[in-house]
Each structure stands twice: as structure tokens, then as C-alpha cells.
Amino acid sequence: MWQKGGKEAPQRLWTPFFSKLWVLVFLVEFMKGSLLVSILPVYMGETLGLSAGIIGLAFSLQYFGDNAFRAPAGWMAERLGYRGTMSTALLFTLVAIIMLSVLPEPVWLVVACLLLGLGTSPLWPCVMTGTTEMSGPNNSNGAAMGTLEIASMGGTGLGPLIMNFAISHYGHSYGMVFMILIGCSVVLLLVALMLPGPKRSANKGDLEQSALVSSDGHIKQKRGVLKGIQETIGVLKTKLNVNPLIYPALFLQSFVIGLISPVLTLYARTDLGISPNLYSVLLIAGGGVTVLALIPCGKLVDRLGTEYFLHVGFLLAGITLFLFSIVRSIPLVFVSVALIGLGYALILPAWNTFLARLIPESERATVWGFFLTLQGSGMVIGPLVSGVLWDRAGHTAPFIISGVVMLLMFGCHLALARNPRRKTVEA
DSSP: OOOOOOSSSSSOOOHHHHHHHHHHHHHHHHHHHIIIIIIIHHHIIIISSSOHHHHHHHHHHHHHHHHHHHHHHHHHHHHOOOHHHHHHHHHHHHHHHHHHHHHHHHHHHHHHHHHHHHHHHHHHHHHHHHHHHTTTTTTOOOOHHHHHHHHHHHHHHHHHHHHHHHHTTTTTTTTTHHHHHHHHHHHHHHHHHTTEEEEEEOOHHHHHHOOSSTTHHHHHHHHHHHHHHHHHHHHHHHOOOOTTHHHHHHHHHHHHHHTTTTTHHHHHHSSSOOHHHHHHHHHHHHHHHHHHHHHHHHHHHHHHHHHHHHHHHHHHHHHHHHHHHHHOOOHHHHHHHHHHHHHHHHHHHHHHHHHTTTOOOHHHHHHHHHHHHHHHHHHHHHHHHHHHIIIIIOOHHHHHHHHHHHHHHHHHHHHHHHGGGOOOOOO
16 A cells, blocks of 8 residues: 555655654653653552552553554454554553543552553554555565654653653642643544555455345354454464574563563662652663664664674673663763663664564564564563562562573574574565
8 A cells, every 4th residue: 555566666764654653653652651661660669659569560461451462453454454443442542541640549550551551552563564564575674663663762761751850840740741641642543543544455355244234244244353363373374484483582572671661760769879850861861872873773774684783782782781780880870771772773673674574465464463462472571570570589680680681682583593484485
């Protein structure tokens, strides 16, 4: 729909469709960054007095909701279009933000975190599918992947920064903060309603089946869906030919983030003694390095390939996560955070481009959903492990384990880079 294909059709990055995807990524990550980095750890830890284990459970349920429905969301987007899939799901996000703003009981906070994850689950399957469609026959578009990561990192970084300022400005009252997030949710819904609908030429048989009107119409619709799922599983078995190491690598890549995210704010405040304002500067330093490096890294990935960017990125991130866990000098903390940011700038566009080359064209959204489900599972398990490590093994343990995992990723990618089965099997 958005790519005419072949070398005769030069890709144009900033199409109206890609611009809408960029806005969706930015606003979703803005809200999630605000909640998961700035608001919920402090609100649940200091205001409500909940343990790190309970906070980790809430985070895990959010990541579970975000992860568990990525593959179904990809399947739906392939057949129902981006508009219906995203707008329906983002209603859950709006409900979750409203619940967080009016229901302070811990059980409702946990339920709201689950709904928040459900509401954002179709985002990345839809975004990665749409971007891959723009990427040409080799599914190689590091510049586009880097641009999307700028939206993601920018939202994740600006969210806590702006919310810390808002919380301080309004006397540590969360009312205005939640009003801002509700406004973001409404904007997200409006943008989602402007996305493309179902492709007219795609899955004609499924559409015809779903349009049947008879006394047993619902049964026929259900059979059509089940048949589509069976066909999709068959496609994954026959066309997705990858090195088995890709599966633990997908898990480990996000497991690192899941380990760090619930305890980063607490660690900065309790162990490093960093004030909220200085913490905001620290986030700007790490995120700023990543954002500034993403576009040139993405363009270089398109020219030079993914291999060396991933080797250096995993190794650099692993070593500097160890450094972050042992330093106490504030200047060295800033240096280590900047190096971690640089490592992720090398990893993110290269990793997404590497995955895109494994995607069969016939089932882009479904396979992206499958990959992102495996990758997101690390975000489900990570916070639970992080809470246990924090409470029982010490406050530096999540960061040490994160460094170990990054070095494991380095080893996995060394093996993946040598195995020719990572090449795409043509549809």
C-alpha cells in the first residue's frame, strides 16, 4: 500500500503514514516513560509505601499485557487494518490512565497497569510492519528504524523530565500530571483514527468469510479466524527459517531493560543520593547521547550492515552496566550512563534491521508480532527478577546481572552472525 516495490520506487521516509506512526510511538512512550520511570515507582514506593516486590509485580503485569497480545495484534493488523486495531486498543490506555488518576488502591493500580499494557500491545507490531513495508525488497531500513527509536527514546526521556517538573511545580500533586496523560491518550486515539484501514487486496478470503450473513454466521466467522490462525502457524513453520539462538536473544534483549526499569529511579535517589532535578539531567545525558547517535548509526547500518554495530553495542553496554553498579562519583555516573546510551544507539537500529531481514513478506505483521512477543517476554520476567534481587541480593544486583546478560547477548550474536540460516527464506 505504501511501497510500490522494486528499485524504481525510491523510498521516502516522511510519508503521512510514517509521520502518524512516529507520533504514536512518541506519545505512547511519553506516557509509559512518565508512568514507569517517574510517577509509579515514587508514588507506589514513597506515597503508598509498597515494597519493591509489589512495584515489580505491577510493572510485570504492564509488560505482560503489552507482550501477551502482540502476536494476536499483529494478526489483526494484517487483516483488519491499522486503524481498527490501534484505535480499539488505545481505548484501554485511556481507561487505564483514568483508573490510575481516580483509584489509589494498590489492587486497582495493578489492574490499571495491566490495562495499560493491553492498550499499547498493538503499537510495535503495527509500527514495525508499516516500516518494513517501506524498506524495500531486502527489508533494510536502518534510517527509518533509527528515526522510530528517536521517537521512542525521546518520549521515554521527555516523559519523566516533564512530569518531574510538573510534580514539583504543582506541589507534588498528581492530579495535573494525570490530566496531562489523559490528554495524551485522547490525542493518541485521534491519530489512530487517521491510520489506514484494511488493505483491499489482502486476505480476500478472510474478508469474504467474515462478511457471511446467515443463521450460523458467527460460527462461520469463528471458523474463518481459526483457519487464518492455522495458516499463519503453517507459514511460520515453513518460511521462518532462523537460527534457534534468535529466540533466547529476543528474550535477553528486553530482559535487561526489565531488570533496570523498576529500580533505576529508586537506586538513583536512595543509593546515589541524586536529587529529582539532577536525575532529570542524568536522563537527558543518557537519552540525549542515544538520540543524537541514532540517525547516523541507522544510516551507517544501511551502508555497512548490522554485524559490527551489534558486536560493539552489546559489548559496550555490558561493560558500562558493570561500571554503573560500582561507581559512586556523580561525574563517573554521568560517563557510564552516556556510554550505555551510546551502546544502545549502536544496538537499536541494527537489531531491528537484523530482525526485519528475517521477516517473510507474506506475513509481516504476524511474524513481527511473534518476534515482539518473544522479545517482550523479557520485560515481563525482568521486573519480577529485579524486585527479588533488589530486596534479597542488594541494590546493585539488578545492574550487575544486566551487564552479564548484555555480555551473553554479545556471545549470542557472535554465533548468529556466523550462521547463514539467519538469512531470510523468500516468501
